[in-house]
Amino acid sequence: MDIKGLIKSRYTIRKYKDVPVPEHVINEIIEAGRWASSVHGFQPWRFIVITNDLLKMEISDILIGKSKTIGSGLEKLLLLTAKTIANAPAIILVYNQNVFKDVAYKFHKISNEKVEKRYINIAELTEIEAISGAIQNMILSAHELGVGSCWNTIPLFCDKEINGVLKTDEQLIAVLSMGYPAEDGRRSKRKSADKTVKYKD
């Protein structure tokens, strides 16, 4: 399928067949992420792949635990995502190594505190934009390889607990669940272009 076909035919998959995704397929998906664009070529992303059932269950249980205390109507999404993660043959945790933000702190100190704060904010945003590009590359590549995926950010409400299990202190950006689709799914609707695009003379 060409790129346009892949973009338009992909949709979120949350139910997966109980079939492992081979390591070479996972590596191909990650390779697409690694080739995303990034500011100064800093490549701030880092990926942790988990296929171990016990570890996946541990992360899923963290989300279930959080659903009991979170409130704000988020418990349903936490439980849905916990189920998706438990059911997925593979999850890929995407982290931000904060390379650019660190460089911003170290080398670009600006005397005016207000300007500096804005600089740091934009540095952080820039890294997250690059990582989002990497994630989009990955979910499209997965789709090309017949692997369904869901881009999950609700686990960020439990980032400290998840990081405790994985023994890392990096910034969690998303948890991608992956597997061969066990549901038909449906393409979600899009707002019409005239509501989202404006040409200015």
Ligand SMILES: Cc1cc2nc3c(=O)[nH]c(=O)nc-3n(C[C@H](O)[C@H](O)[C@H](O)COP(=O)(O)O)c2cc1C
């Ligand atoms: C940035 C982002 C965060 C998301 N977080 C979650 C999540 O935490 N749990 C979940 O079940 N789905 C999550 N989704 C999936 C969306 O809810 C889903 O993609 C949306 O319904 C649009 O459907 P589509 O991907 O089929 O176009 C997320 C999607 C994106 C892009």
